[in-house]
Amino acid sequence: MSLSERISRIKPSPTLAMNAKALSMRAAGIDVISFGVGEPDFDTPEHIREEAVRAMEEGFTRYTAVGGIPELKDAIIEKFRRDNNLNYERDEVMVSCGGKHVLYNLAQALLNPGDEVIIPAPYWVSYPPIVILAGADPVIVGTAETEDFKLSPELLDTAITPRTKLLILNSPSNPTGTVYTQSELEALAEVVLKHDIWVISDEIYEKLIFDDRPFYGIAQVSEEVKSRTFVINGVSKTYAMTGWRIGYAAGAREMIAGMTKIQSQSTSNPNSIAQKAAVAALNGPQDSIQAMIEAFDQRRKHLLQRLNAMTGVRCNAPGGAFYAFPNFSYYFNTKAQGTSINGSTELCEYLLDEARVALVPGIAFGDDNFIRFSYATGLETINKGLDRIEGALGKLV
Numbered sequence: 001m002s003l004s005e006r007i008s009r010i011k012p013s014p015t016l017a018m019n020a021k022a023l024s025m026r027a028a029g030i031d032v033i034s035f036g037v038g039e040p041d042f043d044t045p046e047h048i049r050e051e052a053v054r055a056m057e058e059g060f061t062r063y064t065a066v067g068g069i070p071e072l073k074d075a076i077i078e079k080f081r082r083d084n085n086l087n088y089e090r091d092e093v094m095v096s097c098g099g100k101h102v103l104y105n106l107a108q109a110l111l112n113p114g115d116e117v118i119i120p121a122p123y124w125v126s127y128p129p130i131v132i133l134a135g136a137d138p139v140i141v142g143t144a145e146t147e148d149f150k151l152s153p154e155l156l157d158t159a160i161t162p163r164t165k166l167l168i169l170n171s172p173s174n175p176t177g178t179v180y181t182q183s184e185l186e187a188l189a190e191v192v193l194k195h196d197i198w199v200i201s202d203e204i205y206e207k208l209i210f211d212d213r214p215f216y217g218i219a220q221v222s223e224e225v226k227s228r229t230f231v232i233n234g235v236s237k238t239y240a241m242t243g244w245r246i247g248y249a250a251g252a253r254e255m256i257a258g259m260t261k262i263q264s265q266s267t268s269n270p271n272s273i274a275q276k277a278a279v280a281a282l283n284g285p286q287d288s289i290q291a292m293i294e295a296f297d298q299r300r301k302h303l304l305q306r307l308n309a310m311t312g313v314r315c316n317a318p319g320g321a322f323y324a325f326p327n328f329s330y331y332f333n334t335k336a337q338g339t340s341i342n343g344s345t346e347l348c349e350y351l352l353d354e355a356r357v358a359l360v361p362g363i364a365f366g367d368d369n370f371i372r373f374s375y376a377t378g379l380e381t382i383n384k385g386l387d388r389i390e391g392a393l394g395k396l397v
């Protein structure tokens with residue numbers, strides 16, 4: 001049997017693969033501590049779950065409009081107006097089966113073979129494969145740890161060629177937690193306008209920002225920039241709803257129509273019950289977010305302090321999301337029981353086998369010197385995991 005050529009160009013999601021591995025080790029009775037997959041460890045708030053139950057009981061269990069029910073589109077429009085000062089009409093927003101699916105639809109609707117897409121590294125694992133599946137070419141632009149992993153206007157300008165179609169920005173970032181400021185985004189927007197390219201602004205971690213920093217998205221810079229930008233967001237992270245699969249996009253109506261056409265021929269509408277729950281999430285009380293931020297912030301500070309106290313490890317303070325991205329390259333070119341550790345994959349494999357701690361290697365995010373920690377787990381578990389890591393690192397020679 002020969003699979004399509006396109007399938008051979010991508011690998012399965014490494015974050016989901018690590019999650020599957022940790023889960024199967026646990027199922028086999030092995031006590032694994034997971035800093036692997038990025039999903040909040042909180043329950044979906046009660047009023048959201050109740051709305052889903054109501055939807056089911058009322059028989060809201062049939063196909064809906066492909067791009068989302070009007071009620072949810074209106075809740076999304078209101079969210080953009082309230083939180084981001086952005087105005088959209090119903091035909092400029094659409095709902096898909098998670099933020100990942102929104103990105104997939106958008107890449108399919110926007111990109112042609114030969115188009116280049118600029119992706120600053122470290123990047124979220126799924127951006128390059130989504131671009132490749134659309135037949136386009138990812139252009140990875142490395143950023144510096146010393147610049148807090150930020151793309152500068154100069155780096156962007158240099159990476160743009162006549163084939164460049166799109167830039168993917170993600171703030172707060174997975175995996176680094178980097179948050180761009182208004183003035184940094186204004187400077188990037190100038191380059192975007194100069195070269196007339198499109199922008200995806202992946203704002204899925206918008207609400208998970210620490211130290212009372214304001215969130216600012218590039219579409220807010222001006223009407224002109226907004227018209228070149230697709231804002232991606234969803235309920236997965238903000239409302240601890242990863243399993244419900246609701247994400248949304250806002251942007252140019254022609255592209256939204258194209259994405260809706262693709263969705264009509266692939267998944268049809270996102271789950272009807274989850275759409276009702278998402279309305280309750282966006283329109284209902286928002287206090288669960290604050291409680292989540294406080295818990296994440298406490299863990300963030302603790303993890304950061306302990307990582308930076310480890311021999312040879314250094315970690316920038318993440319400004320948002322729930323990831324830390326420490327540099328572990330000090331441990332490369334060491335050996336454990338005869339096996340040499342030359343990069344982040346081998347180090348993560350060693351830590352899983354020796355310390356029973358699941359982590360995602362930095363190479364999956366485009367930088368081999370780092371390891372990603374998802375701290376969506378309790379303080380006690382974090383401490384236990386770090387103790388184990390320290391013990392295992394101490395055995396490397």
Ligand code: PMP
Binds near residue numbers: 097098234235247
């Ligand atoms: N963008 C980023 C940066 C993410 O980390 C995630 C999390 N998986 C997504 C998009 C997609 O989230 P989901 O599909 O769960 O809505």
Ligand code: GLU
Binds near residue numbers: 015016036038100126
């Ligand atoms: N975004 C999360 C992560 O990076 C969820 C897994 C995924 O969809 O990749 O771990």
